[in-house]
Amino acid sequence: MRAVFGLVGLVVALAIVGVLAKKQLAATRAPVSSLQLPAAPGGAAAPAPADSVRAQGQQVQQQVRQQMEGLMQQARPMPDDPK
Template sequence: MRIAFGLIGLLIALFIVAKLAGRSAQVLTQPVAVPGAPAASQPAGNARQQAQQIQQQVRQQYEQAMQEMQKQRQALEEAQ
């Protein structure tokens, strides 16, 4: 009787682990969206082209953020 309960418990534990592993594998295989970029503009092409497009998008976002900071800094200086 003890052996039967042990085997049932082991099978339940294995089932739970298999389900969790399957879910985590699904999460890992989903494409990752670039933060700040619309989902529809996912880069197409090979890995090198994708990397270059992502770098270009990040560079553009950085430049926009720097321009915004300069505008805010100028506004603060003018207010003083």
């Protein structure tokens, strides 16, 4: 009986890990809306030229740079250790 509960617990844990892994993989494949190109007039899908891809890469780099600069400007909490 003890072995049955152990086996059932193992299967349940494996199922939970599988569901979480599936959700995580689905989240990494979702398109990022801020990097999508605007729709072409008339609803036709135009191929992305190399310049727009380069511009998107530069935009992402600029966003990361701004976020890092903002984080570097935040004050760190000082420890309360009297000496």
